[in-house]
Amino acid sequence: MRRVFADLNLQPNIGDMEQARRMIAKASELGYHLLAIPVPPSPNLTEKYVQQLRGICQENAIEFASRLNLKIKTPKELLQHLRKFRRKFEIIAVICESKAVARQAAKDHRVDLLNFSIDPHRRFFDKAEAELASNSQASLEIEIKPLLTFKGPARIRLLSILRKEATIAKKFQVPIVISSGATSELLLRKPLEMAALSTLFDLDKSSALDAVSKNPLVIVKRNREKLSPRFVAPGIRLIRMGKDCS
């Protein structure tokens, strides 16, 4: 069966809808079927941005998923934000800037993606983190943008860290999601190119392709089901109610 590809982290300047439009059109041209764009959690603006982005995606025959990036300082704050926003976004990613937040995010079923800083000292995806993540449903998100923009020793260091993290993720069966993190059209790459870049940190070809197709799509499908009004609990859906039952 033909693979369907997704990029869960396109980062246009959300205030510049023309740039967002160009990036979405480019992503569609490059062969993506689903895009997620982080939207700020503002009570007035979120819905407006989501509607605009969904409309642009529809024009380009591409699916849109709303995403929230949580950049939080303490585990307590993280819990508060998850309680507040989980049912409002299709994807929740936590940018783990401290070990405490990383651990809390890894064990919480409401977190979809664990994203780490590009600073090597603030990447907390070790064995303990992977074990927690494997018990919840969180995936490790790896952004491709730094691999393109870094040169020399910085890229060598990054590749070495990503290689270690990918090995740990594989050992503990934590799904890996490769996303672009692109802030402009020229930083977007085709899905097969993203998969080829993933082989630089020793992902085998099949895992690399899953990381740009199957793994992100599973997250979106699972969350859409949960956000549906007919969802009761995992495996339980409302089929009929009221007059439909007679």
Added chain:
Amino acid sequence: MRRRYLALKIDAKEKFESKEFLDALWSAILRLYGEYGASKISLTLVDYDEEKGLAVIRVAHTELEKVRAAIATITEINAKPSAVHVLKVSGTLKALYRKVRTSH
């Protein structure tokens, strides 16, 4: 030795001469794999259309994914922001041109 032919599209506002494109390509390969790795790739520029921003290169078939990754790391050509995408891959030049024609 088996080979693979790749049709590439240069995505940039400017147009580049074949030498500028080839320099960017070699530089990306050398940065990622070094001289030893680059020597295994057997890279040759087969065709180049400056106006359309299209290029055809030939590489050793075992090194295809390496080349694809190196191409993806190109962010500038002659210090100007650019990206290069692989349009099609084929085992023969004739089939490559046919695939490119049918995809447009």
